[in-house]
Amino acid sequence: MMKFQGGTTSGVIGAALAAMALLPASPLAAAQFNNAFRAPNLNIGPRIDISPNVRISPNVTYQDPGGGQPQSKRISRDKAPSKDSASGKNPRRSGQTAADDTYVPKEVIIEIDGNPGEDQVAALARRFRLTRVQSQNLPTLDSTFYRWRIADDRSVDDVVRALNASGSVRSAQRNSIFRLQETPAASGQAPMQQYALAALRLPQAHTLSTGADVRVAVIDSGIDAGHPEIAGSIESSFDALGSEEGAHAHGTGVAGIITAHQRLTGAAPAARLIAIRAFGAQKSGAQSTTFVVLKSLDYAIAHGAQIINMSFAGPQDSAIARGLGIADAKGIVLVAAAGNAGPKSPPLYPGADPHVIAVTATDSADNLFAQANRGGYVAIAAPGVDIPGALPDGKYGVSSGTSLSAAFVSGVAALMLARNPAMSPADVRAALIGGARDLGPAGRDDQFGAGEADAFAAVSSVAGPIETASGKPGTP
Structure with missing residues (x-):
């Protein structure tokens, strides 16, 4: 079960109702990945105390019966799958497909x-x-x-x-x-540190850009707009579900990774969020559908989103593919989780859409998140294991998954667009891939894509806009 820590016992029941859905891991494939690089011993940010005595667990039925925790250690061949590898769920009863x-x-x-x-x-x-x-x-x-x-x-x-x-x-x-792409962290976590800051070289990147005024649409579950890490960052919001649900752990955590600016440091602390609730609580956990995601994309495009973060995954969908193509044609950068269904899973969407930057997850030692999808559609990696983040009602917790990695990359994209708003989605992708730190086999591979994102390298490669004779920004 997903376990978050922090807050009081009386807050657990309410928070549990807001906890996120997930795609649990498929059994691990045969592969071992060498550490090509160890992150330097840089400042990794403040320590955030998390109470080890409080756990918040959602009512999730798509969980591994063994309660498997996130793994990022090097892996060896495991037994044959006992779950559907594409969806990450247990086989259905006889008579169902x-x-x-x-x-x-x-x-x-x-x-x-x-x-x-x-x-x-x-x-x-x-x-x-x-x-x-x-x-x-x-x-x-x-x-x-x-x-x-x-x-x-x-x-x-x-x-x-x-x-x-x-x-x-x-x-x-x-x-x-479609389902959210975050998994439970191990229990008993105490003080936490933001190792992702050093891994992505965010402190250095922030000397060049903090993502000021770049609009990032977050299509997710409900976001706690009053959380200290998020307060003041939301430009507009839309409930595509038309629901009365409160804030949810997943959406709040993803938003915080992008814009945290209090006890934590977000990837783009000065960015502006378009908060779109598309994932609602079900008996099986938070999920969304084609119809709701289409409404969400329409709102994001109409309200000037420059980046759309999609920390969810599901099957290929022709209507959503059309919506993504329209967004790309309008110059919107699209970022999505690669998926948490494991090495045997087929490609998951929207990450596998050709217009989307699919992001996989790594841990503090640059090992691949064992539950991550693999494949040719994986573009780049970012930290996504044991990530401290915001939870509803001002709380903090730690979690893992490609959801979180996608949010980091959306933030890095915002840093680049703040420096030069004229960048196209292809420009952003090229800068991310060109500046990535290679991991795994030499060159691009199906596990890490181009490698770990390097925010400082990516932002440094972006020349600022120049002023044209008309007084409007132009491209150098």
């Missing part, structure tokens, strides 16, 4: 061009024997999306095929499920 875990049962998502009239929508519902659940016009995609319920015994895929073959809709698909 693994695919059931990746989408909402008995629901389809339908896209219609523009803003159709009620008569057209009602006729479509009658023709395909569907019940409308929810709809949303998304201007950035120039279409309206609908959630429909299948009331009879037809399968989701059968209905999707029939809709797409009819020519009556722009697209139809499953309503995919």
Whole structure:
């Protein structure tokens, strides 16, 4: 179970309701990774005391039955998988398929061009024997999306095929499920230190940029806007769920990694956050869907996000891929967790989308987080094991996962954009990869990507904008 420490016993029950969902690790693959570099003995920031006597554990059913803790030590061949490697969850009961875990049962998502009239929508519902659940016009995609319920015994895929073959809709698909990418830390943690500061060379990078006024959209669970590490950093917020849930540990922690400015130091402490709640509490833990993520992307694009952080993962999704392509075309830097489903997992999305910078996790000794996904889509690594961070109600805790690594890289991207807002997503990617510190096998590999992000090298490579004859910033 996920264990956070800090606060009082009376706060545990409330915090547990806000705790995050996760994709637990698949069994470990056969591989050993050499330490190509040990981080120098630099200032790693203040020590944050965490009470070892209080634990906050979510009601999570996707957990390894053995309660496996995050591992980052070098690994050797383990036994054959006992869980679905793509989703990281236990095999389903007889008669159910693994695919059931990746989408909402008995629901389809339908896209219609523009803003159709009620008569057209009602006729479509009658023709395909569907019940409308929810709809949303998304201007950035120039279409309206609908959630429909299948009331009879037809399968989701059968209905999707029939809709797409009819020519009556722009697209139809499953309503995919996405999950947050953070895992529990070992219990009994006491004073913590921010080793990530030295690993990423953030103190040096902050002499050049602190990410001032760069807008970073965080599509996640609820964020505690009043936490001392986050207070004053949120420019706007949007609840894509329309819920009344309180702040959640995952969203609060991710936001703090980007902009912490009190007892902790964030990657971009002067950045501005667009806080988007897209992940809500379920009996199985916090999760989101295609429909909600699309609404979130639409809001982020419409409200001027320069970077979108997506610390979640799930199946490939064509509608979300279109949204990401539009964001990229508008010059928005897209960063996502590579995934925590282990070495045997297929690629997870949105990290594996070609427009997205997929980030994996390392520990304080530069070892790969054992639960991290591997693959050609992994672009870069950043610290993600035993990371101290903010929790709701002013508390602090420690956790692990590629979620956290993605947040660090989003912060580093903000440092670069503050220095030169004219940088394109391709420019940001190139600067990150070009400045990365190689880990694992020489050169790019499927475990660490280009290597560990180096904030100072990346920011140093960015020339500041020059003023043109018009008085507006231009590119040197």
